[in-house]
Amino acid sequence: MTKLLKIIEPLMLCLVPIVLLLCAFFQLPFTSLLILLTAGAAIVPFFLRFERQQPRPRDIMPIVVLSAIAAAGRIIFAPFPNFKPVSAIVIVSAICFGKQSGFLTGALAALASNMFLGQGPWTPLQMYAWGLVGYLAGMLNEHGWFQKPAAVYIYGFLSALAYGLILDSWYIVGFVSPITWQSALLGYGAGLPFSLSHAVATVVFLIPILKPWCRKIRRIIVKFGLHC
DSSP, rough: HHHHHHHHHHHHHHHHHHHHHHHHHHHHHTTTHHHHHHHHHHHHHHHHHHHHTTHHHHHHHHHHHHHHHHHHHHTTTTTSTTSSSHHHHHHHHEEEOOOOHHHHHHHHHHHHHHHHHHOOOOOHHHHHHHHHHHHHHHHHHTTTTTHHHHHHHHHHHHHHHHHHHHHHHHHHHHOOSSSOOOHHHHHHHHHHHHHHHHHHHHHHHHHHHHHHHHHHHHHHHHHHOOOO
């Protein structure tokens, strides 16, 4: 079952953009609900596989702590639109603990912070989008793409833009009718300043925390024999 879930995870991640494109092309009814259900379904395999691995408390704690720090950072910086440290912390988590932990950190950070900022139909998609940021960061790190900090900074900038693209696409496909090139451009244009703010913030927070946090976390991994 664990091996099957590991195969299903990337397939479910790909399902969300596929459903977004199909809904936009065919302009199906109840598109917002359909996309949210798909995003919720994409999250489930990650939590199921993590649970089936029967992690020890010491393996759970780093994910919980990093998720809590990311959530707290999002709440503290709430007065500054989209200027948040969440993506930076999620990327560090993925680099140190792997793509599954990166996904879980992003998803839990979104869920926990929304308990203070407000839960809503956007929560599953935010969990998916921030989880995807962590998953892709972990995957790229596994393949040796993050040997230099500059590569991580570039990824942080682009992944934050991708996060905004996912949320903006959900809004356009789910709530704009009819969908035309003009309405889509207006929707993406309205969200672009917020996405750019998020992208710049991710790099700004990554620069001071990337090396020291990774060094300290890896020392903890070795000291306590954590499973990554």
